[in-house]
Amino acid sequence: MEYRRMKRSGFDVSVVGLGGEHLTNKSSQEVEAVVKTALESGINIFDLFMPQHQVRDYIGKALSGVRQQVYLQGHIGSTLEDGQYKRSRDPEKCRLAFEDFLTRYKTDYVDIGMLHYIDTAEDFKTVFEGDMLEYALKLKAQGTIRAIGVSSHEPFTALTAIESGYVDVLMFSVNPAYDLLPANTDVYDFFENHTYENGSLLGMDKDRAKLYAACEARGVGITVMKTLGAGQLLDEKSSPFGRAMTISQCIHYSLSQPGVCSALIGCTTPEQVLEAVKYTSASETEKDYSNVLSSSPKYAMTGRCMYCNHCLPCPSNIDIAAVTKYLYLAKAALEGNIPETVRSHYSLLKSTAQDCIQCGSCEPNCPFGVKIIDNMQEALQVFGR
Numbered sequence: 001m002e003y004r005r006m007k008r009s010g011f012d013v014s015v016v017g018l019g020g021e022h023l024t025n026k027s028s029q030e031v032e033a034v035v036k037t038a039l040e041s042g043i044n045i046f047d048l049f050m051p052q053h054q055v056r057d058y059i060g061k062a063l064s065g066v067r068q069q070v071y072l073q074g075h076i077g078s079t080l081e082d083g084q085y086k087r088s089r090d091p092e093k094c095r096l097a098f099e100d101f102l103t104r105y106k107t108d109y110v111d112i113g114m115l116h117y118i119d120t121a122e123d124f125k126t127v128f129e130g131d132m133l134e135y136a137l138k139l140k141a142q143g144t145i146r147a148i149g150v151s152s153h154e155p156f157t158a159l160t161a162i163e164s165g166y167v168d169v170l171m172f173s174v175n176p177a178y179d180l181l182p183a184n185t186d187v188y189d190f191f192e193n194h195t196y197e198n199g200s201l202l203g204m205d206k207d208r209a210k211l212y213a214a215c216e217a218r219g220v221g222i223t224v225m226k227t228l229g230a231g232q233l234l235d236e237k238s239s240p241f242g243r244a245m246t247i248s249q250c251i252h253y254s255l256s257q258p259g260v261c262s263a264l265i266g267c268t269t270p271e272q273v274l275e276a277v278k279y280t281s282a283s284e285t286e287k288d289y290s291n292v293l294s295s296s297p298k299y300a301m302t303g304r305c306m307y308c309n310h311c312l313p314c315p316s317n318i319d320i321a322a323v324t325k326y327l328y329l330a331k332a333a334l335e336g337n338i339p340e341t342v343r344s345h346y347s348l349l350k351s352t353a354q355d356c357i358q359c360g361s362c363e364p365n366c367p368f369g370v371k372i373i374d375n376m377q378e379a380l381q382v383f384g385r
């Protein structure tokens with residue numbers, strides 16, 4: 001297993017994490033088998049948004065004895081009403097559901113206290129200017145939560161939350177299908193095929209790219225939900241690319257985006273956990289998602305780097321994907337202020353844009369038609385080397 005550091009919180013999380021959602025209604029034995037396999041596979045981060053008592057009890061039991069070794073994402077605002085999940089902004093209901101979390105998971109702290117499911121500017125205002133943020137800050141001050149998170153599917157709102165300066169971790173839906181969609185797409189439309197049928201879209205939506213860049217620059221770690229596009233990406237009939245992706249390709253896509261630290265996969269059996277963690281031993285060819293995207297009959301993903309490194313080898317040993325990623329991060333920086341982290345990462349590269357001899361051997365190899373030489377010249381201007 002590989003681990004990535006979430007800079008603001010200092011947590012070292014496994015690149016593949018477990019989403020607990022689908023364990024609701026499973027038996028104690030089934031839950032225990034999934035959690036045990038996840039732990040044995042090196043998974044150390046669990047998203048536990050579910051408010052139902054039974055699943056909390058079962059996972060709590062399965063995690064007993066290893067609490068200190070794992071990071072739990074517990075959600076503030078995920079409550080239970082008449083036995084069913086309900087997103088709530090009622091401070092008392094949120095408090096009760098959160099305290100129930102502590103009791104049932106037999107713990108006195110939560111690593112990431114997620115302000116749950118904020119997708120609109122109005123809701124952001126309710127949460128951040130009302131009792132919920134205040135509650136989260138109080139919990140953090142007393143050590144009951146170690147980091148503040150926000151879960152969202154909507155890039156404008158998520159970016160506003162990140163820029164508030166309060167957020168340490170963002171849980172966001174990252175996959176190549178959603179990344180094509182404009183920021184105002186309704187979350188429920190993500191799952192509809194018709195959403196993807198209105199012609200060629202040109203690569204990643206710029207607002208999503210801006211969000212990921214802002215997270216990277218501010219050290220906000222992203223944990224990914226909907227890594228597999230609710231399973232749609234795994235089937236050629238439902239994949240918007242007209243071709244099925246593998247789990248490893250989906251995970252690799254999300255982990256290739258700036259700021260992303262862990263791709264959470266919802267599993268209901270030990271076999272599914274093992275299938276997901278196969279990513280960690282997959283070859284570069286098995287993880288490579290570029291062919292699916294670039295050969296899609298429906299979309300033209302041209303011009304934007306997808307960090308696949310198909311353009312190598314470079315006679316000057318330039319890591320073209322890395323240079324391009326830092327260039328994008330610098331260009332996305334607010335008011336031209338390039339974050340020090342981006343500058344220092346760039347400075348650690350052995351070969352940089354200044355080493356480009358403009359031989360042009362890379363460009364024909366790029367499946368996305370990226371103008372690599374132009375990017376190298378721009379990176380040289382931006383970083384001075």
Ligand code: SF4
Nearest residue numbers: 314356357359360362
């Ligand atoms: S054009 Fe520049 S970046 Fe591309 S292969 Fe040649 S030296 Fe490397």
Ligand code: SF4
Nearest residue numbers: 305306308309311366
């Ligand atoms: S320039 Fe093209 S081939 Fe190279 S990493 Fe970017 S998308 Fe991949």
